[in-house]
Amino acid sequence: MEFTSACPTVTECGFENLRSLKVECGAWIGYEHTSFCGQQFILERGEYPRWDAWSGSNAYHTERLMSFRPICCANHKESKMTVFEKENFMGRQWEVSDDYPSLQAMGWGNNEVGSMKVQCGTWVCYQYPGYRGYQYILESDHHGGDYKHWREWGSHAQTFQVQSIRRVQQ
Amino acid sequence: MEFTSACPTVTECGFENLRSLKVECGAWIGYEHTSFCGQQFILERGEYPRWDAWSGSNAYHTERLMSFRPICCANHKESKMTVFEKENFMGRQWEVSDDYPSLQAMGWGNNEVGSMKVQCGTWVCYQYPGYRGYQYILESDHHGGDYKHWREWGSHAQTFQVQSIRRVQQ
Numbered sequence: 001m002e003f004t005s006a007c008p009t010v011t012e013c014g015f016e017n018l019r020s021l022k023v024e025c026g027a028w029i030g031y032e033h034t035s036f037c038g039q040q041f042i043l044e045r046g047e048y049p050r051w052d053a054w055s056g057s058n059a060y061h062t063e064r065l066m067s068f069r070p071i072c073c074a075n076h077k078e079s080k081m082t083v084f085e086k087e088n089f090m091g092r093q094w095e096v097s098d099d100y101p102s103l104q105a106m107g108w109g110n111n112e113v114g115s116m117k118v119q120c121g122t123w124v125c126y127q128y129p130g131y132r133g134y135q136y137i138l139e140s141d142h143h144g145g146d147y148k149h150w151r152e153w154g155s156h157a158q159t160f161q162v163q164s165i166r167r168v169q170q
Numbered sequence: 171m172e173f174t175s176a177c178p179t180v181t182e183c184g185f186e187n188l189r190s191l192k193v194e195c196g197a198w199i200g201y202e203h204t205s206f207c208g209q210q211f212i213l214e215r216g217e218y219p220r221w222d223a224w225s226g227s228n229a230y231h232t233e234r235l236m237s238f239r240p241i242c243c244a245n246h247k248e249s250k251m252t253v254f255e256k257e258n259f260m261g262r263q264w265e266v267s268d269d270y271p272s273l274q275a276m277g278w279g280n281n282e283v284g285s286m287k288v289q290c291g292t293w294v295c296y297q298y299p300g301y302r303g304y305q306y307i308l309e310s311d312h313h314g315g316d317y318k319h320w321r322e323w324g325s326h327a328q329t330f331q332v333q334s335i336r337r338v339q340q
Contacts (some may be wrong), residue, residue, distance in 0.1 A: 021298070029274075044272035046299035046333045047281045053298040056226065099269045102214035105197075109233045111217045123301075128223040129193070129216035131301040163216045169271045 006069035009034040011161060018065045019047050027122070027168050029137050030054060030068040031093050040154060041065065042124045044169050056126075060071050073141040079121030079167040081138070086114035087149045088158075100164035101130045112160035117154070118145035122168040125153065129163045137168070156158055179204040188235045191218050197292065197338050199307050200224060200238045210307050210324060212294045214339050223254075226296075226305055235331065240293035241292050241338060243311040249291030249337040251308070256284035257319045269336035272299045282330035286323070287316035292338040295323065299333045307338070 001013060010018060011034075018030075023045045032038030039062060041054045048054045051063045083103075085091030091114060100106050103113070113125070118140040127133030136154035138147055147153045149158050171183060180188055181204075188200075193215045202208030209232060210222045218224045221233045253273075255261030261284060270276050273283070288310040297303030300314070306324035308317055317323045320330050 042300050044299045045275040046272050048298060053302060054300075056300075056302055068203075099336070101336065102193075102216050105215040105339045108308060128218060129214045130212050130226075130294075132226055166269070166271065169275045 002006075003068075006036075006067075008036065008067050010066055010068075017063070020050060020067075021054075022046070023048070026086060027071045027074045027170050028068050029071060030065045032056060032062050032064050032066065034066045035067060036067050038062075038064075038066075040135050042135050042137055042168060043068070056132060071137075071139065071170075073122055073139050073165050074170040075121040076167050076169045076170040079123065080119040081121075081123055081140075081145075082117045082119070083113050083162075083165070084110075084115045084117075085109070089117060089146075089148060101131060101166075102165050103165060104129075105161055111163050113162040114160055115148045118147070124166055125162045126164045127159075127161050131164050131166060133163075136162070173238075176206075176237075178206065179236050180236055180238075187233070190220060191224075191235075192216070193218070197241045197244045197340050198238050200235045202232050202234050202236065204236045206237050206239060208234075208236075209234075210305050212307055212338060213238070226302060232293060241307075241309065241340070243290075243292055243309050244338040244340040245291040246337050246339045249293065249312075250289040251291075251293055251315075251334075252287045252289070253278075253283050253335070254285045254287075256323075257280070259285050259287060259316075259318060266335060271301060271334050271336075273333055273335060275333050281333050283332040284330055285318045288317070294336055294338060295332045296334045297329075297331050301334050301336060303333075306332070 028043040030041040080097045123138045124135045198213040200211035250267045293308045295306045
């Protein structure tokens with residue numbers, strides 16, 4: 001089946017689950033549960049022949065993709081956001097506009113980020129260096145781009161641990 | 171134990187296996203087998219508290235890291251390489267000097283790359299979009315930077331499938 005807009009429940013489109021997919025155009029977010037809940041999976045253009053092609057490496061193993069939606073505000077060239085050491089936009093801050101496979105290699109002090117403000121574009125933050133582990137997708141047009149605690153960007157790891165960050169490509 | 175140079179066999183250093191690690195400085199490659207063989211894992215600065223922190227998502231599941239070595243020629247800013255449609259540097263070609271979470275989104279015709287020439291720096295190529303799946307590390311100071319067939323960059327997937335590419339950060 002071909003989709004050009006959000007699908008809140010794949011089972012209502014005749015699927016029990018999704019086991020492979022192709023992104024023909026644009027960038028999308030897949031979700032573990034219906035109604036855009038649970039673990040997030042960034043889906044850029046290309047072929048995903050099996051579940052682990054989009055899941056990445058996650059401690060919490062689940063083979064479900066029950067809803068998905070397109071990303072509206074991805075803008076690879078103009079992307080900009082600010083990362084903060086502490087929650088609520090406190091502590092040391094750093095403006096980023098590029099991809100960072102290792103925040104620590106670029107001088108960030110530890111393996112955590114307290115809060116983030118997205119000024120432009122869509123970003124993916126990852127638990128581990130090199131774009132691995134849980135994926136958290138942050139958009140400038142959601143929450144006004146403000147993510148002031150890990151509860152606002154993703155709850156699975158239940159930690160501030162963020163070790164790599166990159167822009168989403170449309 | 172702290173390491174500042176290559177380790178061809180972790181068992182000869184008193185380890186049975188490695189289950190967690192921290193990269194304090196530089197970029198490294200971890201290998202599934204001794205003597206720098208088998209599946210490759212790019213290791214940039216940061217904390218890897220469990221096996222799946224460095225493994226990424228792989229169809230072929232192995233929990234071993236038996237050798238590792240530092241990368242000498244990583245150069246994030248000056249990195250440059252050419253990707254070719256066909257093996258032996260034939261067919262359509264494209265010079266890249268940036269990170270591409272989706273080669274297809276940037277106009278590459280399909281989900282495969284036939285061969286690659288690394289002019290400068292160290293690169294990681296991935297089977298799937300968004301830096302997922304098997305990791306193949308390509309260095310300008312190995313094989314003279316020439317990788318003319320998938321057998322020269324990694325043999326696990328046994329396919330030319332390469333859907334994302336990025337520079338290594340030191």
